Amino acid sequence: MVIYARKVMRPTIALGLFLSTFAVLLVVEREAASARAAAPVTLSSGLSASRATIPVSINGRRASCVLDTGSSAILVSPMLAHDAGLSGEGGTFEVAPDGRTYADRETEISRFAVSRFAVPDVHALISSNLTGYNALCGYDFFTRFPSLIDRDRRTVTLFPAPSKIARMHCLRVDLAPRVPLATVEINGTWLNQSVLDSGMSGGGALWDGVRERLRSPLVSGAGEMDQPPMRHGFSCGASAFVRFATGTATSSMPMCTEEERPDGYNGIIETNLPDVHAMAVDYPHRRICFDVASFSQAWSRFNTLRSP
Numbered sequence: 001m002v003i004y005a006r007k008v009m010r011p012t013i014a015l016g017l018f019l020s021t022f023a024v025l026l027v028v029e030r031e032a033a034s035a036r037a038a039a040p041v042t043l044s045s046g047l048s049a050s051r052a053t054i055p056v057s058i059n060g061r062r063a064s065c066v067l068d069t070g071s072s073a074i075l076v077s078p079m080l081a082h083d084a085g086l087s088g089e090g091g092t093f094e095v096a097p098d099g100r101t102y103a104d105r106e107t108e109i110s111r112f113a114v115s116r117f118a119v120p121d122v123h124a125l126i127s128s129n130l131t132g133y134n135a136l137c138g139y140d141f142f143t144r145f146p147s148l149i150d151r152d153r154r155t156v157t158l159f160p161a162p163s164k165i166a167r168m169h170c171l172r173v174d175l176a177p178r179v180p181l182a183t184v185e186i187n188g189t190w191l192n193q194s195v196l197d198s199g200m201s202g203g204g205a206l207w208d209g210v211r212e213r214l215r216s217p218l219v220s221g222a223g224e225m226d227q228p229p230m231r232h233g234f235s236c237g238a239s240a241f242v243r244f245a246t247g248t249a250t251s252s253m254p255m256c257t258e259e260e261r262p263d264g265y266n267g268i269i270e271t272n273l274p275d276v277h278a279m280a281v282d283y284p285h286r287r288i289c290f291d292v293a294s295f296s297q298a299w300s301r302f303n304t305l306r307s308p
Helices: 019-036 078-083 162-166 207-214 297-305
Strands: 041-044 046-048 051-058 061-067 074-076 087-097 101-114 115-125 135-137 147-150 155-158 169-172 181-184 189-197 202-209 234-245 251-259 267-269 275-280 287-292
Touching: 046 061, 051 287, 061 078, 061 101, 074 101, 078 181, 155 189, 155 207, 169 181, 202 207, 202 234, 207 251
Parallel strands: 061 135, 074 115, 189 267, 202 251
Antiparallel strands: 041 155, 046 051, 051 061, 051 101, 074 135, 087 101, 101 115, 147 155, 147 275, 169 287, 181 189, 181 234, 202 267, 234 251, 275 287
């Protein structure tokens, strides 16, 4: 059974949170200029399930923030919002991949800080899906802070050196919906419009409409037969083989399916796989890069020669 511990915002529900494609590109390009000027800073990272966390400060209040590419905004818990003096406005709803609906309120963080960097007036959401002094660092974080998540060393480097990323397998991503959409291989078939989700723990979700496109069918696990086949609109108990780049090893992943297209995408795919040693989130250059098993020097040369 997939454990869903985060959310992807539905564009049809939270229209006010999404920019047009042109506006999003302007924001990303603006942040790219500041990213090029900053020196790398490495932080020790924590772990929440399989998700990387870093310490941040929100209006002077310390918090643990999950690095969540599947979130279209920075989200804070009600407790953290209260202690940080954040006022909520303009209520909206988020629909999590588990099918549950949570109430959100829009807010603005006067001072968001991580390590030696501080950013004023950052848009955020107060989410009833979070508890304690916890937050999700989503799109508005990554546009300002390109990050290299090193799972093996349990570190996160902000503004990583280009030479570090050049040795990785890089995928182009579409950031128009404020979450990264890419083409990934699932059971031998490359599927586009898939969300790369570093905030998901325990597997992925696939739209039932693309199952017939898979070269190999999903595999049902015998150990799942005693569990209910449906959970909150999702059919679970199957697994798939996933990889992010040609020539790399595949990883087995628990995979739930949904009759309705989840959040308007073909799938939501967890990136925290055992074979992924490190992941770079480089929104200023509209790419996500992986250090995965079966590394090929040809990929390094390819990534070095092609335009960012």
